Amino acid sequence: VRLHGRRFQHVIAVHRATVGAELCVGLLNDRIGTGSITHVNESALEMDVRFDHTPPQKLALTLILALPRPKVLRRVLRAVSSMCVPRVIIVNSFRVEKSFWQSPILGEKNIQAQLVLGLEQAKDTALPEVLLRPLLKPFVEDELPSLANGALSLIAHPQASVPCPRHTQQATILAVGPEGGFLPYEIDKFTACGFTPVTIGSRILCVETVVPALIAQLC
Amino acid sequence: VRLHGRRFQHVIAVHRATVGAELCVGLLNDRIGTGSITHVNESALEMDVRFDHTPPQKLALTLILALPRPKVLRRVLRAVSSMCVPRVIIVNSFRVEKSFWQSPILGEKNIQAQLVLGLEQAKDTALPEVLLRPLLKPFVEDELPSLANGALSLIAHPQASVPCPRHTQQATILAVGPEGGFLPYEIDKFTACGFTPVTIGSRILCVETVVPALIAQLC
Numbered sequence: 001v002r003l004h005g006r007r008f009q010h011v012i013a014v015h016r017a018t019v020g021a022e023l024c025v026g027l028l029n030d031r032i033g034t035g036s037i038t039h040v041n042e043s044a045l046e047m048d049v050r051f052d053h054t055p056p057q058k059l060a061l062t063l064i065l066a067l068p069r070p071k072v073l074r075r076v077l078r079a080v081s082s083m084c085v086p087r088v089i090i091v092n093s094f095r096v097e098k099s100f101w102q103s104p105i106l107g108e109k110n111i112q113a114q115l116v117l118g119l120e121q122a123k124d125t126a127l128p129e130v131l132l133r134p135l136l137k138p139f140v141e142d143e144l145p146s147l148a149n150g151a152l153s154l155i156a157h158p159q160a161s162v163p164c165p166r167h168t169q170q171a172t173i174l175a176v177g178p179e180g181g182f183l184p185y186e187i188d189k190f191t192a193c194g195f196t197p198v199t200i201g202s203r204i205l206c207v208e209t210v211v212p213a214l215i216a217q218l219c
Numbered sequence: 220v221r222l223h224g225r226r227f228q229h230v231i232a233v234h235r236a237t238v239g240a241e242l243c244v245g246l247l248n249d250r251i252g253t254g255s256i257t258h259v260n261e262s263a264l265e266m267d268v269r270f271d272h273t274p275p276q277k278l279a280l281t282l283i284l285a286l287p288r289p290k291v292l293r294r295v296l297r298a299v300s301s302m303c304v305p306r307v308i309i310v311n312s313f314r315v316e317k318s319f320w321q322s323p324i325l326g327e328k329n330i331q332a333q334l335v336l337g338l339e340q341a342k343d344t345a346l347p348e349v350l351l352r353p354l355l356k357p358f359v360e361d362e363l364p365s366l367a368n369g370a371l372s373l374i375a376h377p378q379a380s381v382p383c384p385r386h387t388q389q390a391t392i393l394a395v396g397p398e399g400g401f402l403p404y405e406i407d408k409f410t411a412c413g414f415t416p417v418t419i420g421s422r423i424l425c426v427e428t429v430v431p432a433l434i435a436q437l438c
Contacts, residue, residue: 056422079428122422166385200435203275203341209298212428213435216419 001025001035004044011037011045025049026125028116055125058086059219060171062147066093066178068207070103074114075208081118081128083215089131089147091139095180101134140189148173153195155187156214158204160197164217172218176211220244220254223263230256230264244268245344247335274344277305278438279390281366285312285397287426289322293333294427299347300337302434306348308366311355314399320353359408367392372414374406375433377423379416383436391437395430398423 003011011017017037025035025047032055035047063080067073067090080088092101104110111130119125133139152168155175175182175190181204182190187197200210200217222230230236236256244254244266251274254266282299286292286309299307311320323329330349338344352358371387374394394401394409400423401409406416419432 075427078425082422082424082428083432084422121425124422203301203303203343205301205431206297206340208294208427209301209431212424213302213431216432216436 001049002044002046008044012040017045023047024123025051026055026119026123027051028119028125029127030125031055032123032125056084056122058084058126058128059215061085061215061219062087062089062151062173063211063215064089064091064173064175065207065211066091066176066182067096067100068178069097070100070105072206072208073100073103073105076211077111077114077130078118078121079208079212080215081115082122082124083118083212084122084124085128085215086126087129087131089133089139091133091175092136093178093186094183095178106132136186137189140193144190144193148193148195153190153193154198154218155182155190155195156199156210157181157187157197158199158202160199162196162198164198164200164214166217168218174214174218176207176214179206220268221263221265227263231259236264242266243342244270245274245338245342246270247338247344248346249344250274251342251344275303275341277303277345277347278434280304280434280438281306281308281370281392282430282434283308283310283392283394284426284430285310285395285401286315286319287397288316289319289324291425291427292319292322292324295430296330296333296349297337297340298427298431299434300334301341301343302337302431303341303343304347304434305345306350308350308352308358310352310358310394312397312405313402314397325351355405356408359412363409363412367412367414372409372412373417373437374401374409374414375418375429376400376406376416377418377421379418381415381417383417383419383433385436387437393433393437395426395433398425 019037019040021037023035026032031051032053033051035049037045037047039046063085065088115127151171151173153173200213238256238259240256242254245251250270251272252270254268256264256266258265282304284307334346370390370392372392419436
């Protein structure tokens with residue numbers, strides 16, 4: 001294979017790799033292996049690659065996330081992709097700014113670019129599924145019951161009385177609200193589908209902090 | 220009190236507060252309470268404030284962090300401050316770029332500004348202590364033994380065989396390396412001080428993801 005552009009730059013500037021070096025390589029949505037660098041020039045490199053093992057196992061977790069600010073969404077997508085979350089459903093909420101839904105970050109290619117950065121970070125190749133649901137009510141009423149069926153169903157809520165479970169080791173679906181939180185009416189919609197409000201403390205954390213914290217505590 | 224500038228803008232644009240509204244307020248390194256808005260004009264607002272309770276309890280955790288990129292450090296400082304970490308020691312490591320130590324973010328005022336943003340997010344007022352140790356060897360040899368004395372001493376290491384403990388509920392000191400990890404030689408320096416290498420999985424996570432994840436799993 002021949003690498004140029006961003007990945008070439010990364011190999012040269014970060015790995016400082018030269019001919020003969022071995023790098024971890026992977027095929028998107030396929031296997032992982034090793035690449036031996038055979039040629040380097042000023043704009044590209046060539047590798048002999050072989051693929052001999054499967055990517056790491058995904059968590060049994062679906063994350064429902066109220067759409068955050070575009071800049072934050074980029075970082076959260078990278079984080080959840082690096083943490084092996086297989087599915088993210090981005091939903092609306094009363095406290096989500098309407099303009100966020102117009103952001104170019106929500107384009108399929110832009111989402112995939114962030115997910116790939118997370119996969120590269122974690123040496124994974126299996127792209128998470130990202131679904132956009134800009135209308136909360138029909139999503140919760142029509143899709144959520146079957147998504148949540150059989151799964152531990154949790155909604156993060158700083159004022160909840162139930163602490164977030166630890167190390168659950170079962171299929172889980174977790175909803176995280178916007179900065180400012182879901183409205184009580186929205187939380188009721190989730191609890192009507194069998195979701196339990198859970199807390200990791202009354203401190204209000206920003207989305208990019210609370211998502212890795214909740215995943216680490218749960219999984 | 221009279222607010223203008225960033226805090227005034229936040230109250231108007233995010234809280235959309237008007238005269239009569241009550242806001243959570245706090246005095247830095249002091250108590251927390253309530254402010255009632257009495258006047259608003261186009262550049263400032265006035266509040267009657269009363270302070271009637273103490274800030275949330277800090278975690279019994281010292282975080283030792285290899286200096287990350289300045290942009291990442293800003294976010295990590297906000298995150299640890301919002302998660303009630305009382306002390307952060309920023310250290311050098313072979314894989315830390317030397318230029319990072321010249322960054323203006325390491326100035327006392329800039330560090331405090333990020334910590335205050337984290338405190339505001341979490342409704343806390345007690346500023347964490349941040350120490351800079353640009354030389355790893357004398358820090359580990361001269362200061363670390365007494366800092367680690369009596370505490371659960373852990374160093375995050377993706378290839379460790381021991382899983383990171385959960386919900387320890389005891390005084391803990393946790394070291395987190397740079398992207399690329401501590402060198403084996405550096406890890407040996409920590410283990411010689413009684414640190415145990417622990418892992419939350421073989422996936423390599425970026426610093427701003429792994430820090431909230433480790434804190435959530437430990438505390």
